[in-house]
Amino acid sequence: MPTRPPRARRPRRPSARAAAAAAASCALIAAGSACTVTTDGSARPQAASTDTVAGMPVTDGPSGPRADAPAPQVQVAGGTHGRIDTLAADAVDDLGRFWAETFPRAFHRPFTPVARFVSWDSADPQAPGPLFCGDPTDGVANAGFCLSRNEIGWDRGPLLSDLVAQYGDLAPVVVLAHEYGHVVQYQTGVRTTQAPTIVLEQQADCYAGVFLRHVAEGGSTHFTMNTTDGLESALAVLVGIRDAPDDAGFGGSEHGSAFERITAFQEGFSGSASACAELDAADVDARRVAVPLAALGAGDPAPRPVDEAVLDAVAASFAAMLSDSRLPDVRLPEPDTDDPTGGCDRSTSPATFCASTGAVAADLPALAALADGGPQGLGGDFTALSAVVSRYALAAADARGATLAGGRAALRTACTTGAWSAYLGQTSGGAATSAGGPQAGGAPRGEGLRLRPGDLDEAVAGLLDGGLIAADIDGTTVPSAFARLDAFRDGFTGGVHTCRTIYP
Numbered sequence: 001m002p003t004r005p006p007r008a009r010r011p012r013r014p015s016a017r018a019a020a021a022a023a024a025s026c027a028l029i030a031a032g033s034a035c036t037v038t039t040d041g042s043a044r045p046q047a048a049s050t051d052t053v054a055g056m057p058v059t060d061g062p063s064g065p066r067a068d069a070p071a072p073q074v075q076v077a078g079g080t081h082g083r084i085d086t087l088a089a090d091a092v093d094d095l096g097r098f099w100a101e102t103f104p105r106a107f108h109r110p111f112t113p114v115a116r117f118v119s120w121d122s123a124d125p126q127a128p129g130p131l132f133c134g135d136p137t138d139g140v141a142n143a144g145f146c147l148s149r150n151e152i153g154w155d156r157g158p159l160l161s162d163l164v165a166q167y168g169d170l171a172p173v174v175v176l177a178h179e180y181g182h183v184v185q186y187q188t189g190v191r192t193t194q195a196p197t198i199v200l201e202q203q204a205d206c207y208a209g210v211f212l213r214h215v216a217e218g219g220s221t222h223f224t225m226n227t228t229d230g231l232e233s234a235l236a237v238l239v240g241i242r243d244a245p246d247d248a249g250f251g252g253s254e255h256g257s258a259f260e261r262i263t264a265f266q267e268g269f270s271g272s273a274s275a276c277a278e279l280d281a282a283d284v285d286a287r288r289v290a291v292p293l294a295a296l297g298a299g300d301p302a303p304r305p306v307d308e309a310v311l312d313a314v315a316a317s318f319a320a321m322l323s324d325s326r327l328p329d330v331r332l333p334e335p336d337t338d339d340p341t342g343g344c345d346r347s348t349s350p351a352t353f354c355a356s357t358g359a360v361a362a363d364l365p366a367l368a369a370l371a372d373g374g375p376q377g378l379g380g381d382f383t384a385l386s387a388v389v390s391r392y393a394l395a396a397a398d399a400r401g402a403t404l405a406g407g408r409a410a411l412r413t414a415c416t417t418g419a420w421s422a423y424l425g426q427t428s429g430g431a432a433t434s435a436g437g438p439q440a441g442g443a444p445r446g447e448g449l450r451l452r453p454g455d456l457d458e459a460v461a462g463l464l465d466g467g468l469i470a471a472d473i474d475g476t477t478v479p480s481a482f483a484r485l486d487a488f489r490d491g492f493t494g495g496v497h498t499c500r501t502i503y504p
């Protein structure tokens, strides 16, 4: 069945049966945030491009279903002619055609089409849905690929309709492109009973990226997607369907954290189907950096209060990062919570660096709103703290005379915020506790701030919504979400020295 116990922790070595069930599953229930950390394992030698998105032009044309597209050619058991099922049927129609052409070219063998598509409404008690994978679908708010019957099914009710409401009409395309990723993976010969679930899931995200690239290039019959807000909304779907902390962590991972999933998706979008096929357990392990157990533990930590004390800790941890990196001492201001402009003519609320006064100002109510979810409802306290850190990144850049306006400055703030996030991870010590507040579990450097489960996903949410984490002194970000994510990841992986090198 396409569900898994939402709070169960899987054994490190699942039984063949459990693994087979996992291969046929794709739990997509949005909840909390995740805790596994990956990076691409190496710093890029150069700055992320602001002119291109994985080699494609930065475009801002339409995104969503094409108005003049023909009706889909697929039959959907239990399906309706409603909007959600139409989007889903259009998506699997395009996916089937794409993989029928792409698979033989990439893997030199024929592609077996999906045998059956199934739709149900998990919220409709009056209408027991059709069987999926041989099982009842009543109340199953999920989507999945059933290996034993070669079926793909989805809940047009709460799952897809909520995702469409939140992320737009491309949401079913992303979800079903992931499911088709499992189809492809199985047909390439991945031994789904042996590969760890996290590898299977990241590989499916990678194949989803390959298909969304095809959509962005204009190859899809039913959909179009620009490489700015269209691609951003597709990436946001991956944040929205990330695993809850209880479901993730070493040995228990399902789909993985948003940070991890987006990395895999970007690899597919930038690469090829055959490159996705190479993704294996060694890659996943190699891309995992030494993140403290505290950031990987189970449990959804209580949000940090966004107050003066935590902002002081943010400032102290940023200064400690510079000093531990043996960078020249910089006098950094205390956060100013009285005047949100910091003495300038205007602010970039919720946080501001005012170059003329040297102040870093924080607008506490606006930060609290960001911590409460922000524009897409995906953010959290770490989104808010990262926004403040991005202004400290500008203060540090100003101290050495670096440019503060423009794309390079914007990406430098993302990179430096990534470096700071990794620094909080390195200073968090080894205790596998995630429940306490910033002061829990000893007194690491940086006044006790530590990286906790879900923090990186909240930073990713802030990067996607175009907020301050990747914005220059005027609050202007770069249009390519890929560039923002790449810059953050480069800082997370390579540290603050890398940011100074690639964004001088």
Ligand SMILES: [Zn+2]
Binding pocket: 025, 026, 027, 178, 179, 182, 201, 204, 255
């Ligand atoms: Zn999956």
